Amino acid sequence: xxxxxxxxxxxxxxxxxxxxxxxxxxxxxxxxxxxxxxxxxxxxxxxxxxxxxxxxxxxxxxxxxxxxxxxxxxxxxxxxxxxxxxxxxxxxxxxxxxxxxxxxxxxxxxxxxxxxxxxxxxxxxxxxxxxxxxxxxxxxxxxxxxxxxxxxxxxxxxxxxxxxxxxxxxxxxxxxxxxxxxxxxxxxxxxxxxxxxxxxxxxxxxxxxxxxxxxxxxxxxxxxxxxxxxxxxxxxxxxxxxxxxxxxxxxxxxxxxxxxxxxxxxxxxxxxxxxxxxxxxxxxxxxxxxxxxxxxxxxxxx
Amino acid sequence: xxxxxxxxxxxxxxxxxxxxxxxxxxxxxxxxxxxxxxxxxxxxxxxxxxxxxxxxxxxxxxxxxxxxxxxxxxxxxxxxxxxxxxxxxxxxxxxxxxxxxxxxxxxxxxxxxxxxxxxxxxxxxxxxxxxxxxxxxxxxxxxxxxxxxxxxxx
Numbered sequence: 443x444x445x446x447x448x449x450x451x452x453x454x455x456x457x458x459x460x461x462x463x464x465x466x467x468x469x470x471x472x473x474x475x476x477x478x479x480x481x482x483x484x485x486x487x488x489x490x491x492x493x494x495x496x497x498x499x500x501x502x503x504x505x506x507x508x509x510x511x512x513x514x515x516x517x518x519x520x521x522x523x524x525x526x527x528x529x530x531x532x533x534x535x536x537x538x539x540x541x542x543x544x545x546x547x548x549x550x551x552x553x554x555x556x557x558x559x560x561x562x563x564x565x566x567x568x569x570x571x572x573x574x575x576x577x578x579x580x581x582x583x584x585x586x587x588x589x590x591x592x593x594x595x596x597x598x599x600x601x602x603x604x605x606x607x608x609x610x611x612x613x614x615x616x617x618x619x620x621x622x623x624x625x626x627x628x629x630x631x632x633x634x635x636x637x638x639x640x641x642x643x644x645x646x647x648x649x650x651x652x653x654x655x656x657x658x659x660x661x662x663x664x665x666x667x668x669x670x671x672x673x674x675x676x677x678x679x680x681x682x683x684x685x686x687x688x689x690x691x692x693x694x695x696x697x698x699x700x701x702x703x704x705x706x707x708x709x710x711x712x713x714x715x716x717x718x719x720x721x722x723x724x725x726x727x728x729x730x731x732x733x734x735x736x737x738x739x740x741x742x743x744x
Numbered sequence: 745x746x747x748x749x750x751x752x753x754x755x756x757x758x759x760x761x762x763x764x765x766x767x768x769x770x771x772x773x774x775x776x777x778x779x780x781x782x783x784x785x786x787x788x789x790x791x792x793x794x795x796x797x798x799x800x801x802x803x804x805x806x807x808x809x810x811x812x813x814x815x816x817x818x819x820x821x822x823x824x825x826x827x828x829x830x831x832x833x834x835x836x837x838x839x840x841x842x843x844x845x846x847x848x849x850x851x852x853x854x855x856x857x858x859x860x861x862x863x864x865x866x867x868x869x870x871x872x873x874x875x876x877x878x879x880x881x882x883x884x885x886x887x888x889x890x891x892x893x894x895x896x897x898x
Contacts, residue, residue: 547860548860
């Protein structure tokens with residue numbers, strides 16, 4: 443997979459995705475190495491994203507690589523009206539690999555096609571965020587020992603959450619049973635459901651999460667964003683429907699784990715954090731190993 | 745017999761060129777635009793809201809002294825999926841074909857997503873045609889679906 447840009451999760455086959463997860467396992471055992479010491483990684487964040495950017499930069503630093511770039515576009519040439527094409531062609535001269543977050547949808551695909559060095563999409567607007575998907579797959583496999591035949595419950599904003607969309611598409615490779623919990627207004631769009639139907643997989647839709655919990659292997663929680671609602675009262679009502687408390691997970695399966703892409707607001711109570719079934723902070727740590735694996739693979743080192 | 749038939753035509757016959765028939769009435773101007781006939785130098789005849797036995801109402805475009813490549817003509821399938829293409833030489837029908845929706849479209853349609861890179865930088869939009877019957881176009885860049893209802897031509 444040398445030089446193979448990652449823009450959409452489907453750019454990598456199931457086998458290629460699994461290969462990244464296997465390499466990530468090696469990095470988890472030995473996260474500090476010097477294999478990137480001769481490499482410069484460009485980290486271009488046209489909009490702020492603390493978690494993703496720090497995770498990428500931490501991944502590079504722990505492998506001895508150097509990072510150049512910016513964490514927001516406001517004091518760069520972009521502000522002066524430079525086109526994305528020119529920014530990418532210029533930065534490609536200074537780096538071996540470009541990691542880009544950009545609010546414009548399709549910008550990552552475009553960058554990957556004009557850039558002489560490979561590009562990793564760290565989120566392009568509401569479109570794709572494939573490294574999040576890889577780290578979610580890694581976390582699911584690690585906690586369950588397998589990706590096959592699992593019952594995965596997804597809760598919250600299933601309509602706009604790109605994390606959910608990419609994860610659903612990726613999980614369609616593993617005979618997953620989907621339990622989709624959302625308010626009616628925020629149901630999984632048909633363009634994503636189409637993938638589940640094509641594979642003839644089972645899915646159930648709910649508006650409340652209580653009945654799902656005893657069946658689930660994984661509970662993937664997401665944040666419901668205020669700006670998705672025209673009626674603020676409706677937001678206040680729905681916000682409090684999908685709240686996970688400690689007592690709710692008492693009767694779940696032994697292997698049950700709670701995942702969340704973070705940041706969370708109030709959808710998971712703090713008292714869940716201490717439960718061995720809470721996995722969201724480890725999940726965030728896994729992002730470092732998965733990103734190390736991806737960069738090492740694209741640079742042809744692994 | 746031949747003369748009588750020509751007299752009944754609502755739009756004059758052309759000696760040489762291409763006739764595009766069975767265009768939905770509301771798509772005639774889009775066809776003209778897609779084929780770039782606005783800048784064409786020879787005679788172009790067109791009509792809309794003609795009676796049609798098959799479709800109720802239809803439009804027609806006649807372009808003299810011009811024969812198109814199939815790829816060029818197939819672009820109009822997006823707005824006129826049942827259009828027939830008739831090539832005329834010496835007032836005689838030489839060939840008659842129907843348009844075919846292409847698998848991939850570049851440059852002629854605008855992505856409906858205002859936050860798509862193709863609407864922000866000067867990049868021609870590229871689409872995969874994921875549904876030919878209902879004209880559903882998946883943007884190569886932002887991956888959103890543009891439909892016939894949201895379709896706009898550049």
